[in-house]
Amino acid sequence: MKPPIIYDTMAEAVDDFADGSSLMIPGFGPGTPWNLMRALYHQGATDLITISNGIGFGTDPELVNAGNFISDGRVKEVIAAFTASTHPSSVSAGEELIRAGKLKAEIVPQGTLAERIRAGGSGIPGFYTPAGIGTQVAEGKEVRSFNGRDYLLETALTADYTFIRAWKADKAGNLIYRRAARNFNPIMAMAATTTIVEVEQPIVEIGELDPDHIHTPGVYVQRLVKIPEDGTFVVRRPV
Amino acid sequence: MKPPIIYDTMAEAVDDFADGSSLMIPGFGPGTPWNLMRALYHQGATDLITISNGIGFGTDPELVNAGNFISDGRVKEVIAAFTASTHPSSVSAGEELIRAGKLKAEIVPQGTLAERIRAGGSGIPGFYTPAGIGTQVAEGKEVRSFNGRDYLLETALTADYTFIRAWKADKAGNLIYRRAARNFNPIMAMAATTTIVEVEQPIVEIGELDPDHIHTPGVYVQRLVKIPEDGTFVVRRPV
Amino acid sequence: MTTTEKRPLTRDQMAAVCAQHLGEGWNVNLGIGIPTLTSNFIREEMQITLSSENGVIGYGVLAGEGEEDTDVVNAGVQYVTLNPGAAIVHHADSFALIRSGKIDVSILGAYEVAIDGSFANWKTRNEPSNGLGGIGGAMDLAACAKQIYVAMQHTTRDGAPRLVTECSLPVTAPAGAVTLVVTDIAVVRVAGGEFTLEQVAPGYTEDDIRQVTEGKLSISPSLHEMSV
Amino acid sequence: MTTTEKRPLTRDQMAAVCAQHLGEGWNVNLGIGIPTLTSNFIREEMQITLSSENGVIGYGVLAGEGEEDTDVVNAGVQYVTLNPGAAIVHHADSFALIRSGKIDVSILGAYEVAIDGSFANWKTRNEPSNGLGGIGGAMDLAACAKQIYVAMQHTTRDGAPRLVTECSLPVTAPAGAVTLVVTDIAVVRVAGGEFTLEQVAPGYTEDDIRQVTEGKLSISPSLHEMSV
Numbered sequence: 001m002k003p004p005i006i007y008d009t010m011a012e013a014v015d016d017f018a019d020g021s022s023l024m025i026p027g028f029g030p031g032t033p034w035n036l037m038r039a040l041y042h043q044g045a046t047d048l049i050t051i052s053n054g055i056g057f058g059t060d061p062e063l064v065n066a067g068n069f070i071s072d073g074r075v076k077e078v079i080a081a082f083t084a085s086t087h088p089s090s091v092s093a094g095e096e097l098i099r100a101g102k103l104k105a106e107i108v109p110q111g112t113l114a115e116r117i118r119a120g121g122s123g124i125p126g127f128y129t130p131a132g133i134g135t136q137v138a139e140g141k142e143v144r145s146f147n148g149r150d151y152l153l154e155t156a157l158t159a160d161y162t163f164i165r166a167w168k169a170d171k172a173g174n175l176i177y178r179r180a181a182r183n184f185n186p187i188m189a190m191a192a193t194t195t196i197v198e199v200e201q202p203i204v205e206i207g208e209l210d211p212d213h214i215h216t217p218g219v220y221v222q223r224l225v226k227i228p229e230d231g232t233f234v235v236r237r238p239v
Numbered sequence: 240m241k242p243p244i245i246y247d248t249m250a251e252a253v254d255d256f257a258d259g260s261s262l263m264i265p266g267f268g269p270g271t272p273w274n275l276m277r278a279l280y281h282q283g284a285t286d287l288i289t290i291s292n293g294i295g296f297g298t299d300p301e302l303v304n305a306g307n308f309i310s311d312g313r314v315k316e317v318i319a320a321f322t323a324s325t326h327p328s329s330v331s332a333g334e335e336l337i338r339a340g341k342l343k344a345e346i347v348p349q350g351t352l353a354e355r356i357r358a359g360g361s362g363i364p365g366f367y368t369p370a371g372i373g374t375q376v377a378e379g380k381e382v383r384s385f386n387g388r389d390y391l392l393e394t395a396l397t398a399d400y401t402f403i404r405a406w407k408a409d410k411a412g413n414l415i416y417r418r419a420a421r422n423f424n425p426i427m428a429m430a431a432t433t434t435i436v437e438v439e440q441p442i443v444e445i446g447e448l449d450p451d452h453i454h455t456p457g458v459y460v461q462r463l464v465k466i467p468e469d470g471t472f473v474v475r476r477p478v
Numbered sequence: 479m480t481t482t483e484k485r486p487l488t489r490d491q492m493a494a495v496c497a498q499h500l501g502e503g504w505n506v507n508l509g510i511g512i513p514t515l516t517s518n519f520i521r522e523e524m525q526i527t528l529s530s531e532n533g534v535i536g537y538g539v540l541a542g543e544g545e546e547d548t549d550v551v552n553a554g555v556q557y558v559t560l561n562p563g564a565a566i567v568h569h570a571d572s573f574a575l576i577r578s579g580k581i582d583v584s585i586l587g588a589y590e591v592a593i594d595g596s597f598a599n600w601k602t603r604n605e606p607s608n609g610l611g612g613i614g615g616a617m618d619l620a621a622c623a624k625q626i627y628v629a630m631q632h633t634t635r636d637g638a639p640r641l642v643t644e645c646s647l648p649v650t651a652p653a654g655a656v657t658l659v660v661t662d663i664a665v666v667r668v669a670g671g672e673f674t675l676e677q678v679a680p681g682y683t684e685d686d687i688r689q690v691t692e693g694k695l696s697i698s699p700s701l702h703e704m705s706v
Numbered sequence: 707m708t709t710t711e712k713r714p715l716t717r718d719q720m721a722a723v724c725a726q727h728l729g730e731g732w733n734v735n736l737g738i739g740i741p742t743l744t745s746n747f748i749r750e751e752m753q754i755t756l757s758s759e760n761g762v763i764g765y766g767v768l769a770g771e772g773e774e775d776t777d778v779v780n781a782g783v784q785y786v787t788l789n790p791g792a793a794i795v796h797h798a799d800s801f802a803l804i805r806s807g808k809i810d811v812s813i814l815g816a817y818e819v820a821i822d823g824s825f826a827n828w829k830t831r832n833e834p835s836n837g838l839g840g841i842g843g844a845m846d847l848a849a850c851a852k853q854i855y856v857a858m859q860h861t862t863r864d865g866a867p868r869l870v871t872e873c874s875l876p877v878t879a880p881a882g883a884v885t886l887v888v889t890d891i892a893v894v895r896v897a898g899g900e901f902t903l904e905q906v907a908p909g910y911t912e913d914d915i916r917q918v919t920e921g922k923l924s925i926s927p928s929l930h931e932m933s934v
Contacts, residue, residue, distance in 0.1 A: 001755040002731035028532040028569075029555035030548055053614075078609075086510070086587075086612040088602040098610050105609030110531055111573030111618030115363070118570035123805025123850055124354070125385035127366035129577065131618040134596075134652030136607040146364035146394065155385065172764075172791030178451060179549035179566055183532045186568040190802065207790030212417060213452055215568070217763045217793035219733055219755060219808060234548040240527040241503035267760040267797075268783035269776055317837075325738070325815075325840040327830040337838050344837030349759055350801030350846030357798035362577025362622055368805065370846040373824075373880030375835040411536075411563030418777035418794055422760045425796040429574065446562030454796070456535045456565035458505055458527060458580060473776040 004173040004218065006203060007225040010039035013196050017161060020076075022049035024117065024162035024192055025066060026184035031177065033163035034232035035198045036225075037064040040163070046074040051117070051159055053110065053184065054082035055094040062232065070094040075103065079157065081110035109137060112154050114187060120156040121190025121220075129154055162192035164216070169199040172206045173218030182215060189216045196223040200233060243412040243457065245442060246464040249278035252435050256400060261288035263356065263401035263431055264305060265423035270416065272402035273471035274437045275464075276303040279402070285313040290356070290398055292349065292423065293321035294333040301471065309333040314342065318396065320349035348376060351393050353426060359395040360429025360459075368393055401431035403455070408438040411445045412457030421454060428455045435462040439472060484681035486662040491706040492629050494519040495660050495677075496585050498705075499627065500526055504582035507531070507619055510554040512629040513585035515540075517558065528552075528561075529581070531615035533572040536564035553615065576615065577622045584619040588628040588656075590645045593693040595656045595668050597628055598647035613650070620651030625658070632661035633690050641666060641673055643693040663687060665704065672696055677704045712909035714890040719934040720857050722747040723888050723905075724813050726933075727855065728754055732810035735759070735847055738782040740857040741813035742768075745786065756780075756789075757809070759843035761800040764792035781843065804843065805850045812847040816856040816884075818873045821921040823884045823896050825856055826875035841878075848879030853886070860889035861918045869894060869901055871921040891915060893932065900924055905932045 007013040017040055026032065041064045050066040055078050058067020069075045071093040083105050084095045097103035108116070109131040119127055128151035132138050142153040164185050167178035175197060177185055189195045203226055227233065246252040256279060265271065280303045289305040294317050297306025308314045310332040322344050323334045336342035347355070348370040358366055367390035371377050381392040403424050406417035414436060416424055428434045442465055466472065487495065493515035500506060503525045508514045518539050520526045529535040530553045537552060538559040546557035567575070575581070588599040597620070600613045620626055630640055641659060659666040664687045665677035672694040675687055680703055688695055715723065721743035728734060731753045736742045746767050748754045757763040758781045765780060766787040774785035795803070803809070816827040825848070828841045848854055858868055869887060887894040892915045893905035900922040903915055908931055916923055 001733050002753050029551045081614050082612045084602070084610040084612050086600075086602065095610060098608065107609050107611045107613060109613050109617035110569075110615040111576055114569040114573050115361075118802075119366070121806055122354075122799075122802030123807065124366050124368060124802075125388075125390055126383070127358070127363050129363060129618075130621040131577070133621060135617060135650065136601075136611075136648045137613070137617060139607050144365075149364075151364055170791060174791060174793050176451070179547065179560070180530075180532050180534050180551050181549045182451075182566055182568050184569045187570045190806065211764075211788060211792040211794045212415070212421075212454075214793035215451075217795060217803075218791060219757070219763055219793075219803065240505050241525050268779045320842050321840045323830070323838040323840050325828070325830065334838060337836065346837050346839045346841060348841050348845035349797075349843040350804055353797040353801050357574075360578055361571075361574030362579065363574075368846075369849040370805070372849060374845060374878065375829075375839075375876045376841070376845060378835050409563060413563060413565050418775065418788070419758075419760050419762050419779050420777045421794055421796050423797045426798045429578065450536075450560060450564040450566045453565035456567060456575075457563060458529070458535055458565075458575065 001219050003171055004221045004224045006171065007223060010035045010198065010225055011043065013223050013225040014040045014043050017043055017045045019045055020047040021045070021160040022051065024159040024188040025050060025052040026164060026188045028053055028180065028183040031165050031181035031183045031185050033165040033198050034063055035227050036163035036196060038062070041068055048075045049077040050075055051079045051157055053080060055080050055092065057092045067092060067094055070097065070103065077104040079106045079108060081108055081113050083107050114184065116154055116157040117184065117191045118187045120158040121187060124156060126153055126155045128152065157191065159192045161194045161196065162188040164189050164195055164197040166197050166199045168201050168209065169197060169224055170204045170206050170209045173221030173224060174209050174214045175216035175221065176209060176213055177215050186216050189220045194222050195220055197221055198225055198227050200227055202226060240458050242410055243460045243463045245410065246462060249274045249437065249464055250282065252462050252464040253279045253282050256282055256284045258284055259286045260284070260399040261290065263398040263427040264289060264291040265403060265427045267292055267419065267422040270404050270420035270422045270424050272404040272437050273302055274466050275402035275435060277301070280307055287314045288316040289314055290318045290396055292319060294319050294331065296331045306331060306333055309336065309342065316343040318345045318347060320347055320352050322346050353423065355393055355396040356423065356430045357426045359397040360426060363395060365392055365394045367391065396430065398431045400433045400435065401427040403428050403434055403436040405436050405438045407440050407448065408436060408463055409443045409445050409448045412460030412463060413448050413453045414455035414460065415448060415452055416454050425455050428459045433461050434459055436460055437464055437466050439466055441465060482681045486679050487706060490515055492660055492662060494706060495665060495704055496627060496629050499658060500524060501582065505529060505580055507576065507581050507584040507623065508553065509584065509586035509616065511587040513587060514552050514554045514556055516585060529575065531572055533567040533569055534564065535567065536561045573618055576618050579622055579624065581619065581623040583625040583627055584623040585627040585629055586616055586619065588630050589647055590640050590642050591628050591656050591659050591668065592642050592645045593672050594653035596645055596649045596651060596653050597656045598645040599650050601648045604647050616650050620655045626656045627658045627660060628656050629660045632663045639690055639692040641691045641693060667698070674698050675701055677702055679704055710909045714907050715934060718743055720888055720890060722934060723893060723932055724855060724857050727886060728752060729810065733757060733808055735804065735809050735812040735851065736781065737812065737814035737844065739815040741815060742780050742782045742784055744813060757803065759800055761795040761797055762792065763795065764789045801846055804846050807850055807852065809847065809851040811853040811855055812851040813855040813857055814844055814847065816858050817875055818868050818870050819856050819884050819887050819896065820870050820873045821900050822881035824873055824877045824879060824881050825884045826873040827878050829876045832875050844878050848883045854884045855886045855888060856884050857888045860891045867918055867920040869919045869921060895926070902926050903929055905930055907932055
């Protein structure tokens with residue numbers, strides 16, 4: 001395979017991102033590609049479809065998530081496990097837009113979301129899962145019985161782009177994540193056409209990472225960019 | 240979770256293995272649980288259902304595979320990606336029994352086999368795959384179109400037991416495999432009710448393995464046994 | 479049953495009561511809110527494994543101030559510690575574990591629990607399907623964990639019952655999901671199409687609980703005051 | 707075209723010809739037999755990644771005698787070397803990679819290839835479905851790789867054609883799978899419902915190939931002798 005292109009800046013890595021694209025955004029607190037998200041925010045991309053665990057509030061210009069784009073009206077559709085707050089008192093811009101019918105939204109159980117992404121990266125167009133049976137989530141979906149139990153048919157998710165947050169990378173694009181920062185990163189890296197990675201540690205020479213320790217093989221990675229010293233390194237508070 | 244039970248010998252680890260059980264056997268050359276297989280052979284288990292990549296020739300009493308049990312008439316059903324040789328001149332006992340109608344056999348494309356096992360360990364009862372469309376393998380299976388392409392419905396595989404070959408383990412049952420010895424091991428460890436592991440290196444204390452390096456979390460492991468110094472450590476030749 | 483000053487449980491005390499209902503060697507998943515506090519009340523000798531939707535298998539107590547590893551969080555994105563023997567998997571493998579039925583109990587928050595074991599915890603309004611909600615891992619857990627415990631306040635802020643005959647909000651799982659409810663004033667078993675009162679908070683009586691509980695409420699022969 | 711002594715290709719030479727048909731930066735899967743020999747003929751500057759069904763992504767040449775790592779094997783369970791930058795995944799993730807369409811070409815052995823691009827390589831007899839065969843990863847690869855090259859002898863030991871109008875053995879994949887066939891005497895493109903002869907082994911003529919090929923065989927305008 002051709003090794004990934006290594007960019008000097010986040011802005012260059014997302015420069016050609018096309019309006020109207022779908023974007024998978026990993027992260028569950030740690031593991032969020034804050035730097036690429038901020039760069040894309042400034043790049044100006046609009047008319048997006050976002051796939052992420054939550055849609056975010058988007059109130060912090062330094063910790064950019066889907067919510068920042070939603071608040072600006074730059075998202076046409078969201079697919080997520082959290083589209084509304086669980087507290088009636090805290091309502092995001094996204095929730096208001098969805099309720100007003102101005103933003104298309106699909107709410108997905110988190111395990112189903114993860115498996116749909118994994119399926120998308122695995123050439124599996126559909127699978128059956130028990131999550132959501134007997135709930136609103138099952139509306140309009142095929143129910144099928146296996147061994148006497150009901151399951152829902154769910155379909156694969158893929159995306160034009162994903163932004164990945166890695167701890168270590170080599171120049172072949174092999175990635176290693178740290179602790180719970182792994183979360184959605186490995187499966188989203190598999191499911192997107194263009195996988196762009198922000199890396200915490202200096203990108204090392206090919207051969208320096210143990211093949212047994214790789215979480216995402218380089219074959220899935222198109223672009224790498226080292227997070228600069230003044231970049232966003234950690235989740236500075238629970239979000 | 241309760242930590243796995245650590246056995247002193249292979250024989251003790253398989254002592255209560257019940258006749259009529261299903262058994263997943265990993266291995267693709269390396270990664271084969273030779274020691275547990277030999278112990279089970281001597282334990283006397285019969286009437287087995289085996290799930291493995293190939294059914295083996297079973298001609299070597301030291302490198303015991305499904306073939307040794309088949310040759311002895313101790314297997315009632317095989318599920319595998321190779322049930323017959325690709326050379327007409329080399330016919331195994333299993334192939335002869337299957338052709339004679341004396342052994343039930345299901346032949347499965349290797350990727351479908353791996354995914355069915357992964358599904359079995361993941362609470363996914365069925366999924367769609369393109370492999371086998373337009374071939375004998377599709378006979379009797381549901382064909383469904385997604386985005387204009389045809390796929391086969393395939394169902395999950397689970398088993399009563401699996402024997403796992405690990406490189407490293409801690410007393411919590413966390414496992415690490417080495418290089419291509421990984422193959423079917425992680426997914427079979429997830430898909431069996433009772434997962435019994437033979438370990439190459441001394442079983443270390445809890446906390447000595449890096450959580451980021453674990454390939455099989457201990458939650459999937461019921462029994463551990465260290466391979467003795469005179470045990471079978473390597474594939475001594477291509478098989 | 480003594481009738482002393484009524485002392486409803488604090489959130490920490492509710493978490494402690496949840497911890498008392500865990501079995502030795504269980505694999506446990508803790509939802510956001512009161513459930514995640516439970517990790518602080520689990521005795522080591524119980525050999526409990528806590529796993530979180532985000533793929534952390536084997537975490538421990540909440541991290542102390544200044545001791546946070548910002549890459550180690552639970553389902554509530556609170557900083558936690560890793561126990562020795564922990565393992566990390568990705569999100570799809572984490573839910574593979576959940577769906578495969580290896581979680582003995584998931585403790586979740588909820589708005590309502592009904593007598594048939596159905597419960598509601600993902601939508602704050604009874605509105606048709608419109609893509610809105612906060613499901614998180616709850617539906618996977620509700621469908622696949624061996625048991626679901628719910629930890630919640632016994633009533634709404636307005637005093638309306640949360641233990642009900644039928645959920646008024648869209649359900650997270652249909653009948654048969656919830657087996658136990660721990661509230662600020664009671665521990666209630668859910669089985670056989672009814673609630674069974676097993677424990678009351680200090681100072682509370684059967685009647686106190688009955689007044690704020692909708693749906694059939696039986697009394698356990700072993701009803702007793704909580705030890706908190 | 708010169709007519710000199712006929713020199714059919716050795717297995718190694720066939721592998722070398724396969725290697726000549728790989729594109730820069732391709733992800734390549736090599737089947738058991740002649741295809742696995744191809745790994746020895748790939749130039750480093752081609753930036754080819756070889757991956758194997760068993761989850762080895764980025765292997766290199768066959769291991770020399772005495773240099774075998776018994777945990778590093780290819781799809782044929784031959785000892786190979788790992789290239790710098792290799793990564794290991796488990797079997798399900800390996801086929802996730804294959805099914806997702808990221809393999810540019812898989813080179814496989816076969817018994818027969820038909821003019822429509824269907825091919826047969828998993829059953830040695832034309833018998834009904836009885837659970838017998840050696841499929842391995844071939845059906846997944848045939849369904850999902852961007853291209854399938856077949857490396858095989860041009861005829862059976864009895865001299866019967868293996869390039870045929872229609873496969874007589876049960877197929878591994880229906881029409882549209884195989885794009886190129888490399889045999890001991892020819893390189894044949896498969897497209898548009900016909901074979902197109904592109905290269906011949908030293909000393910062979912169009913007519914030599916036509917005599918042992920069934921099904922429509924066109925001649926490429928750029929027909930030339932193989933460089934081996």
